Ligand code: XLS
Ligand code: NI
């Protein structure tokens with residue numbers, strides 16, 4: 001096996017905040033204890049296979065720009081997949097991240113039939129198991145790519161053609177079994193092209209029933225094979241289809257409840273999918289935590305000027321502080337992690353750029369974690385919220401929430417007491433200053 005990332009030492013070091021070494025962590029230190037837990041156990045960082053090792057840097061206007069020898073055209077597909085795996089595991093182990101994620105097609109060539117794909121996958125999964133053993137790297141989640149092949153142009157589970165549904169089912173069965181075999185902590189389903197381009201040719205209700213049936217079959221198979229990790233749906237509002245059914249956390253949650261699937265699925269929240277849906281990242285995470293469907297995170301951000309999924313490495317401590325504050329407040333990650341579903345810019349040609357992206361992203365997360373811990377300890381947000389809602393713990397609040405109280409009783413009470421409540425300041429600017437006080441002091 002030849003070494004691919006020759007410019008990078010065997011392990012990216014932890015060097016401290018004033019280090020000028022561009023290839024070292026300045027804030028992230030896996031063993032540092034924060035809020036009672038190792039930093040690595042809080043963040044559970046994960047590298048994705050697809051953008052980092054399966055993508056050549058091509059865009060709709062031009063060819064690949066990156067130096068990725070295993071995806072050169074004309075290679076033997078199985079040998080190329082093995083070389084890719086060697087490079088990926090060299091990268092994971094030099095970076096020192098505990099997890100990775102993959103799609104079935106990232107790991108193994110599809111060949112010319114489902115049977116051949118399964119046998120290629122089995123072979124590469126066995127090889128991955130061995131590499132995981134050697135390096136100690138674990139699997140955060142696996143998934144199936146149900147969106148790249150032309151057969152999925154009109155969706156997978158929501159395709160008008162049941163043969164496409166069946167093909168997708170075969171892929172998910174194999175990817176779920178592969179994830180189980182590799183001890184994956186979760187299994188993810190991003191809704192690929194489950195959506196529509198135009199209602200002129202679409203039966204929305206029918207497609208919803210098909211999607212629910214698919215999710216039901218996957219959940220049953222998960223139980224049959226004894227996979228214990230959660231199934232995660234990754235919401236996204238649009239792209240690739242004009243309208244995606246798994247629009248945001250609230251839409252996914254309502255869908256799961258409508259089809260009685262809420263016990264089976266949680267969400268994998270991607271920062272930029274949240275912003276594309278017109279929310280903040282914090283909003284989506286809070287929604288999921290509050291409703292018991294929080295699973296995991298794809299940490300890549302968007303660009304405020306662009307309305308598409310630019311998949312950039314995170315670089316805003318402030319944004320991540322608020323998100324991590326929500327996560328810490330509710331007890332922290334369990335099976336989830338922070339997955340870098342992030343890609344380099346097309347001009348970041350060099351092998352080392354892949355390290356710079358991940359090192360910076362992980363340091364930003366680590367700094368966000370320190371700020372989140374400071375926010376939690378300071379307690380300013382929590383105590384302001386407590387005081388703002390205090391009336392609901394009082395007699396009036398409790399009586400309104402009592403199912404025995406009806407509308408007339410509440411109305412009579414307001415009328416008889418001559419209620420005329422005065423508005424109270426929400427103190428937003430003061431709170432923003434308080435957040436800055438705490439976040440800046442943690443830097
Ligand atoms: C696409 C999604 C995708 C999923 C995995 O926008 O983020 O990369 O995370 O299929
Ligand atoms: Ni995305």
Ligand code: NI
Pocket residue numbers: 190234270298341
């Ligand atoms: Ni994603």
